[in-house]
Amino acid sequence: MISHHLLTLLVFLPSLGALLILAVRKSDALARLVALGFAVAELVLSGYFFTLDTVHTLYPAPAGFFQYENVHWIDFFGIRYTLGMDGISLLMVALTAFITVIGVGVSWQGIKERVPLHFALLLLMESGILGVFLALDLFLFYLFWEVMLIPMFFLIGIWGHGRRIYSAVKFFLYTFLGSLLMLVAIITIFLMHGAQSGTYSFALVDLIGTKVPYDVGLWLFAAFLLAFAIKFPLFPLHTWLPDAHTDAPTAGSVILASLLLKTGAYGLVRFGYPLFPDAARAFTPLIYAAAVFGISYGAWIAFAQKDMKRLVAYSSVSHMGFVALGIAAWSPIALSGAILQMVNHGVTTGALFALVGMLDERTHSREIDTYGGVWGKVPALSFFFLLFCMASAGLPGLNNFVGEFLVLIGTFKVAPLPAGFAFLGMVLTLVYTVRLVQEILFGKERKPLVMHDLSLREGGILAVLAVGAVYLGVSPSPLLELVKGPVALLVGVK
Amino acid sequence: METIAIPAINLAPIMPEIILSCIAMLLLLVNVFVPSESKGYLGVLSLVGLVATAASVVSGWGQPVAAFGGAVQLDNFAVFFKLIFICSAALAILISDKYVVREEINHGELYPLILFATVGMMLMACGMDLMVIFLGLEVLSISLYVLAGFNRGSLKSNEAGLKYFLLGAFSTGFLLYGMALTYGATGSTKIGNIAGFVATNPQVATNSLFVVGMLLIAVGFSFKTAAAPFHMWTPDVYEGAPTPITAFMSAGPKAAAFAAFIRVMIVAFPTLKHDWTDLLWILAVLTMTVGNIIALSQDNIKRMLAYSSIAHAGYALVGFTACNPEGVAGILFYMLSYTFMNIGAFAVIVLIGKKGEANGNVQDFAGLGQKRPLLAAILCVFLFSLAGIPPTAGFVGKFYLFSAAIKSGYIWLAIIGVLNSAASVYYYLRVMVYMYFKPSEEDFDWVGMTPAIAVCLLLCVATTLVLGVVPGTVLELAQKAVQF
Numbered sequence: 001m002i003s004h005h006l007l008t009l010l011v012f013l014p015s016l017g018a019l020l021i022l023a024v025r026k027s028d029a030l031a032r033l034v035a036l037g038f039a040v041a042e043l044v045l046s047g048y049f050f051t052l053d054t055v056h057t058l059y060p061a062p063a064g065f066f067q068y069e070n071v072h073w074i075d076f077f078g079i080r081y082t083l084g085m086d087g088i089s090l091l092m093v094a095l096t097a098f099i100t101v102i103g104v105g106v107s108w109q110g111i112k113e114r115v116p117l118h119f120a121l122l123l124l125m126e127s128g129i130l131g132v133f134l135a136l137d138l139f140l141f142y143l144f145w146e147v148m149l150i151p152m153f154f155l156i157g158i159w160g161h162g163r164r165i166y167s168a169v170k171f172f173l174y175t176f177l178g179s180l181l182m183l184v185a186i187i188t189i190f191l192m193h194g195a196q197s198g199t200y201s202f203a204l205v206d207l208i209g210t211k212v213p214y215d216v217g218l219w220l221f222a223a224f225l226l227a228f229a230i231k232f233p234l235f236p237l238h239t240w241l242p243d244a245h246t247d248a249p250t251a252g253s254v255i256l257a258s259l260l261l262k263t264g265a266y267g268l269v270r271f272g273y274p275l276f277p278d279a280a281r282a283f284t285p286l287i288y289a290a291a292v293f294g295i296s297y298g299a300w301i302a303f304a305q306k307d308m309k310r311l312v313a314y315s316s317v318s319h320m321g322f323v324a325l326g327i328a329a330w331s332p333i334a335l336s337g338a339i340l341q342m343v344n345h346g347v348t349t350g351a352l353f354a355l356v357g358m359l360d361e362r363t364h365s366r367e368i369d370t371y372g373g374v375w376g377k378v379p380a381l382s383f384f385f386l387l388f389c390m391a392s393a394g395l396p397g398l399n400n401f402v403g404e405f406l407v408l409i410g411t412f413k414v415a416p417l418p419a420g421f422a423f424l425g426m427v428l429t430l431v432y433t434v435r436l437v438q439e440i441l442f443g444k445e446r447k448p449l450v451m452h453d454l455s456l457r458e459g460g461i462l463a464v465l466a467v468g469a470v471y472l473g474v475s476p477s478p479l480l481e482l483v484k485g486p487v488a489l490l491v492g493v494k
Numbered sequence: 495m496e497t498i499a500i501p502a503i504n505l506a507p508i509m510p511e512i513i514l515s516c517i518a519m520l521l522l523l524v525n526v527f528v529p530s531e532s533k534g535y536l537g538v539l540s541l542v543g544l545v546a547t548a549a550s551v552v553s554g555w556g557q558p559v560a561a562f563g564g565a566v567q568l569d570n571f572a573v574f575f576k577l578i579f580i581c582s583a584a585l586a587i588l589i590s591d592k593y594v595v596r597e598e599i600n601h602g603e604l605y606p607l608i609l610f611a612t613v614g615m616m617l618m619a620c621g622m623d624l625m626v627i628f629l630g631l632e633v634l635s636i637s638l639y640v641l642a643g644f645n646r647g648s649l650k651s652n653e654a655g656l657k658y659f660l661l662g663a664f665s666t667g668f669l670l671y672g673m674a675l676t677y678g679a680t681g682s683t684k685i686g687n688i689a690g691f692v693a694t695n696p697q698v699a700t701n702s703l704f705v706v707g708m709l710l711i712a713v714g715f716s717f718k719t720a721a722a723p724f725h726m727w728t729p730d731v732y733e734g735a736p737t738p739i740t741a742f743m744s745a746g747p748k749a750a751a752f753a754a755f756i757r758v759m760i761v762a763f764p765t766l767k768h769d770w771t772d773l774l775w776i777l778a779v780l781t782m783t784v785g786n787i788i789a790l791s792q793d794n795i796k797r798m799l800a801y802s803s804i805a806h807a808g809y810a811l812v813g814f815t816a817c818n819p820e821g822v823a824g825i826l827f828y829m830l831s832y833t834f835m836n837i838g839a840f841a842v843i844v845l846i847g848k849k850g851e852a853n854g855n856v857q858d859f860a861g862l863g864q865k866r867p868l869l870a871a872i873l874c875v876f877l878f879s880l881a882g883i884p885p886t887a888g889f890v891g892k893f894y895l896f897s898a899a900i901k902s903g904y905i906w907l908a909i910i911g912v913l914n915s916a917a918s919v920y921y922y923l924r925v926m927v928y929m930y931f932k933p934s935e936e937d938f939d940w941v942g943m944t945p946a947i948a949v950c951l952l953l954c955v956a957t958t959l960v961l962g963v964v965p966g967t968v969l970e971l972a973q974k975a976v977q978f
Contacts, residue, residue: 073964073966074964074965074966074969075966076965076966076969076970076973077897077969114864117867142884143884143885146883146884146889147883147884147885150878150883153923153926154930157927157930157931158930158931164931165927165931168927168931169920169923169927172919172923173916173919173920173923176883176916176919177913177916180912180913180915180916181909181912183893183896183912184896184900184905184908184909184912187893187896187897187900187908188900188905190897191897191900191901
């Protein structure tokens with residue numbers, strides 16, 4: 001019985017943990033342990049899905065999906081509870097489970113107030129994100145898409161720094177506004193499909209077949225694109241991101257950067273392009289422009305930052321530009337590269353935010369100016385700092401290189417000009433990364449800082465992330481193999 | 495000897511009104527003998543009366559019965575609305591209990607007045623004759639004028655009562671003029687006969703007497719639904735009236751005005767549909783926008799919810815503008831959801847408030863999330879629902895209304911609607927910002943739960959979530975209720 005509802009278990013297990021934490025609320029230590037327990041259990045469960053390669057489902061699944069659940073929900077609107085997992089979802093699910101464990105780890109000691117609530121929100125967040133990555137009914141997808149905002153709003157607002165309230169509200173309003181227009185588009189295509197076929201349904205597989213007039217399709221795709229581009233974030237819709245990232249607590253930043261941004265890219269791949277292929281083609285030049293400009297602009301602005309966290313935040317704008325580039329190219333190689341890059345960026349940027357958080361916990365400063373000569377004091381921390389900076393800069397042998405490289409060669413075949421400009425952007429990436437490494441790790445000590453090196457917990461977190469970065473960099477082929485089938489199906493759609 | 499033919503009188507369709515009126519009068523009598531410290535029993539008795547009335551209402555489901563020569567008709571539409579009124583009255587009574595003791599206005603008349611107001615609303619929902627609708631409206635309004643000024647010692651409450659009375663009387667004047675002109679043009683006050691007359695004499699649509707009559711009726715109802723630009727009375731009345739009465743007014747009477755508005759427009763004036771939907775379009779946009787924009791800058795929570803209730807009437811008008819079965823069913827569902835989520839929010843306000851309506855500003859909620867986590871979480875559910883965020887009743891309601899509008903081709907109206915929703919999120923979030931993100935100066939030790947309020951909160955939270963997650967059954971009922 002349970003084996004037919006594994007996806008439901010996967011989505012709601014963290015919520016269960018959250019409820020348990022809130023219900024008990026006896027001690028902070030217990031809350032941490034329960035959160036860690038559920039996060040690890042979730043990771044193990046998501047790992048289990050890698051062992052299921054054949055179609056394993058009660059319900060007839062669409063091509064490419066090896067796990068599928070499809071049951072009645074609100075028949076009145078033709079809404080069904082449909083969850084499905086293919087290779088792309090699986091990668092995203094695994095990333096989510098992995099990063100949530102990291103998120104629990106990095107906030108183990110940094111969070112001292114209202115501890116149970118914090119960990120409960122982290123787990124609720126995980127449920128929401130997993131729902132987004134697995135939902136195949138547009139109504140259900142929208143529901144998870146909105147629900148996901150709520151825990152992050154509280155995470156930033158309660159445990160954030162600086163202008164936390166402003167950032168939390170800005171984050172919520174910005175992303176909510178974008179998704180509401182998507183809701184109108186969802187309802188419109190739902191009604192169009194119903195009028196054409198006589199059956200009203202929100203299922204992605206049904207809606208893909210809708211005949212959308214070209215000019216209407218442009219508007220509908222624009223509404224989807226707006227929602228996804230804000231999450232992505234694509235230039236010029238990125239302005240919520242530096243505020244939210246900078247003011248969020250460490251775990252919040254890690255989850256924002258590693259997971260929330262991916263939901264935008266995932267939505268575009270899963271829903272935006274397949275639903276409106278013609279409109280997507282028409283918008284491609286615009287997405288290219290936004291992606292390429294975002295790559296350079298993000299890197300450029302990152303270079304000018306004084307606050308480390310803001311620097312990493314802007315670097316996300318730059319890196320996610322590559323993902324957008326790969327999606328816009330919509331060729332098998334570029335799209336695989338983009339999906340791989342989503343995972344890579346999740347690991348690398350998550351690690352960088354964790355590192356910044358660790359430095360901040362030690363010195364209570366995120367200003368680059370305060371640091372200098374850190375290598376001499378905390379060699380282990382510095383080693384990881386260097387490693388992840390290099391990964392972020394795209395050093396061959398580490399993870400980001402593979403993704404960016406695939407995106408570039410995939411894009412070059414279909415659109416040489418954007419690929420060329422993106423390559424220039426990569427050079428800029430190197431500039432700000434090298435500056436960061438040089439000023440913080442090396443250089444002269446600017447202020448006397450008392451620092452201790454990594455604790456066992458911190459070392460463990462970083463080591464796990466480092467293994468991930470190296471593994472993805474050296475041997476990406478199993479992952480590419482996993483997404484090959486779904487990507488071929490997606491690109492074939494067009 | 496000549497016999498006088500007595501028409502067969504069928505009391506069944508107005509049985510709920512009869513039951514509730516009798517109970518209300520009985521309560522007035524009992525009130526005299528009940529000592530002032532045990533007036534709470536009157537609340538219990540009135541709840542029993544409401545349950546009995548509800549049972550009688552439900553028995554009318556599925557078999558429309560008309561009586562009094564077609565002047566009243568108990569059909570599914572009326573049943574659904576009557577249940578909304580009964581829910582709003584019951585919930586308001588549940589939260590009054592603690593409030594009247596705190597504000598020292600523990601006068602037993604409160605409960606019968608709420609019941610009489612409910613009788614008025616029920617008459618409005620089942621009236622098929624303009625005179626019956628008017629009669630219901632007057633019974634409702636006069637009870638409400640007294641209820642709004644029920645806190646005799648408070649200047650604000652007095653102001654609310656007087657203001658509501660003056661503007662209410664004014665709007666009733668409009669409505670009555672409209673009805674008189676329509677009668678003059680068509681020769682009947684029965685809305686069925688008006689429709690018949692218009693169908694057989696299409697040239698009446700150009701008769702200015704008739705058109706002005708229809709417009710004045712629309713204006714009269716717009717006053718009662720607090721649609722902009724006829725909303726001016728709302729904020730002051732809602733702020734000044736005792737909190738449970740505000741909760742009641744924002745849910746029940748508003749729904750009653752919609753019930754009568756919908757029935758009159760759709761049944762009596764179907765041939766002029768294109769004209770009045772254009773009018774409603776403008777009214778909907780104005781109402782949503784004005785309500786939301788002014789709500790943004792309110793510090794007093796009651797006032798903020800008053801403006802937000804204007805905005806919510808605007809969302810309902812979106813469904814009315816669509817003027818298809820989905821739109822009307824959407825209004826039914828939305829009014830039901832709104833009753834629970836809004837009165838729920840008011841219940842929390844009653845708990846947080848101090849004597850003399852003190853502690854009603856959003857700043858006074860600072861730190862509630864830490865000191866009273868459960869209460870704060872419950873208020874969050876209501877606020878998210880009011881903002882239309884899934885998985886809550888408010889989201890499903892808006893979803894239904896906006897999809898009805900899109901189906902009728904009013905896509906721009908739907909877009910304006912969702913943009914308004916986005917704006918409204920700001921002021922709902924603001925309350926949460928204070929509850930969770932601001933340090934607390936208070937310990938909230940005066941916040942004491944009573945069984946009545948606990949029941950009210952439980953009912954409201956459960957309904958808000960159930961209608962948000964598994965709304966199927968109620969949606970089907972709402973759909974079946976669209977028959978006139």
